[in-house]
Amino acid sequence: MVQVWNPNGKYRVVSTKPMPGTRWINLLIEQDCRVEICTRKKTILSVEDIIALIGDKCDGVIGQLTEDWGETLFSALSRAGGKAFSNMAVGYNNVDVNAANKYGVAVGNTPGVLTETTAELAASLSLSAARRIVEADEFMRAGLYDGWLPNLFVGNLLKGQTVGVIGAGRIGSAYARMMVEGFKMNLIYYDLYQATRLEKFVTAYAEFLKANGEQPVTWKRAASMDEVLREADVISLHPILDKTTYHLVNKERLSIMKKEAILVNCSRGPVIDEVALVEHLKQNPMFRVGLDVFEDEPYMKPGLADLKNAVVVPHIASASKWTREGMATLAALNVLGKIKGYPVWSDPNRIEPFLNENVPPPAASPSIVNSKSLGLPVSRL
Numbered sequence: 001m002v003q004v005w006n007p008n009g010k011y012r013v014v015s016t017k018p019m020p021g022t023r024w025i026n027l028l029i030e031q032d033c034r035v036e037i038c039t040r041k042k043t044i045l046s047v048e049d050i051i052a053l054i055g056d057k058c059d060g061v062i063g064q065l066t067e068d069w070g071e072t073l074f075s076a077l078s079r080a081g082g083k084a085f086s087n088m089a090v091g092y093n094n095v096d097v098n099a100a101n102k103y104g105v106a107v108g109n110t111p112g113v114l115t116e117t118t119a120e121l122a123a124s125l126s127l128s129a130a131r132r133i134v135e136a137d138e139f140m141r142a143g144l145y146d147g148w149l150p151n152l153f154v155g156n157l158l159k160g161q162t163v164g165v166i167g168a169g170r171i172g173s174a175y176a177r178m179m180v181e182g183f184k185m186n187l188i189y190y191d192l193y194q195a196t197r198l199e200k201f202v203t204a205y206a207e208f209l210k211a212n213g214e215q216p217v218t219w220k221r222a223a224s225m226d227e228v229l230r231e232a233d234v235i236s237l238h239p240i241l242d243k244t245t246y247h248l249v250n251k252e253r254l255s256i257m258k259k260e261a262i263l264v265n266c267s268r269g270p271v272i273d274e275v276a277l278v279e280h281l282k283q284n285p286m287f288r289v290g291l292d293v294f295e296d297e298p299y300m301k302p303g304l305a306d307l308k309n310a311v312v313v314p315h316i317a318s319a320s321k322w323t324r325e326g327m328a329t330l331a332a333l334n335v336l337g338k339i340k341g342y343p344v345w346s347d348p349n350r351i352e353p354f355l356n357e358n359v360p361p362p363a364a365s366p367s368i369v370n371s372k373s374l375g376l377p378v379s380r381l
């Protein structure tokens with residue numbers, strides 16, 4: 001149930017799951033690591049399962065967003081001599097960073113490499129919901145199509161409508177750009193910070209459209225999230241999950257959205273109150289959702305699976321081959337960097353040098369979220 005690579009390696013690195021590609025394994029082996037990969041069929045490993053994997057001596061662990069990395073696991077890792085953990089994910093709401101700090105364990109994540117892939121899935125869900133693709137597909141397969149009809153699966157036109165983005169960070173901004181440029185939608189966004197590059201992009205695109213005699217697109221930074229919910233026709237959620245974003249979309253907020261709006265969630269399930277959402281979908285058949293994430297993954301709240309106005313996929317937003325291999329590489333290099341005493345890369349938004357397969361990666365950890373708390377040195381590169 002454990003696959004071992006380079007058994008005589010000096011440092012023991014455990015991966016709680018097999019991960020795509022082989023580059024991440026090779027990079028670890030080249031730096032004298034013994035790599036142990038858990039191959040158990042059980043999808044979600046418990047804290048006890050992971051304690052058993054850590055054992056008595058473990059220098060670092062690569063883990064998954066389904067695992068509960070809190071006090072118990074960080075103390076177990078620390079007892080085994082480990083100082084490094086990396087999630088194979090950009091989101092790390094499954095990690096208690098304070099507990100990691102207490103045991104001096106560096107916590108890595110994998111930003112950037114999944115930005116476009118995740119935004120593309122959000123765009124796919126937006127289109128699937130707007131054009132009722134899943135419903136129509138089911139209809140065809142059921143043999144119900146008996147000829148073209150003026151009223152068959154009529155959906156929403158995106159062009160000229162308003163796309164709303166909540167959390168215009170890396171992924172939210174990439175999604176906004178796709179929807180604005182791809183479908184000539186106007187943008188309204190809400191974030192704690194100004195998305196300057198996104199604003200500049202939309203302004204430049206508007207100029208381009210105007211110069212070509214077309215209606216220019218517009219953008220607005222909303223003063224509140226409610227403003228986005230009231231005004232947008234398609235709304236996509238891209239904030240981190242923390243105390244401030246738990247149930248950000250609840251019963252009251254659903255009620256202020258347009259009756260024919262589309263809501264997409266590729267962030268984390270608990271950002272939406274899913275029970276309230278199921279009720280809202282039942283009451284408003286023209287309201288549609290595209291969901292990649294769920295409040296109690298892997299489960300859906302009762303009733304959701306029966307609703308035709310919901311498109312649901314199993315947390316696959318980052319699932320492209322290039323991205324998943326890149327995530328594995330970044331996670332492995334986060335752990336390796338700490339083990340080898342390398343500094344932390346100065347800009348986690350500029351991770352390309354780590355992904356170039358033709359040259360060795362920089363001697364740094366690409367992204368350590370608690371580097372400041374641990375006082376880790378920063379790379380000058």
Ligand SMILES: NC(=O)C1=CN([C@@H]2O[C@H](COP(=O)(O)OP(=O)(O)OC[C@H]3O[C@@H](n4cnc5c(N)ncnc54)[C@H](O)[C@@H]3O)[C@@H](O)[C@H]2O)C=CC1
Nearest residue numbers: 091118167168169170171191192239240244266267317318
């Ligand atoms: N479904 C999936 O497979 C994936 C999900 N994700 C999720 O997407 C999240 C975002 O990823 P990135 O864009 O790379 O992170 P990011 O840090 O670049 O963007 C997050 C944005 O949310 C904003 N934000 C934080 N609190 C907010 C609030 N209360 N209201 C509005 N905005 C708020 C931040 O200011 C920031 O701009 C991750 O934390 C993760 O949970 C990421 C990748 C794949």
Ligand SMILES: O=C(O)C(=O)CO
Nearest residue numbers: 088089090091114318
């Ligand atoms: O990276 C993340 O946060 C995910 O959800 C998986 O890609």
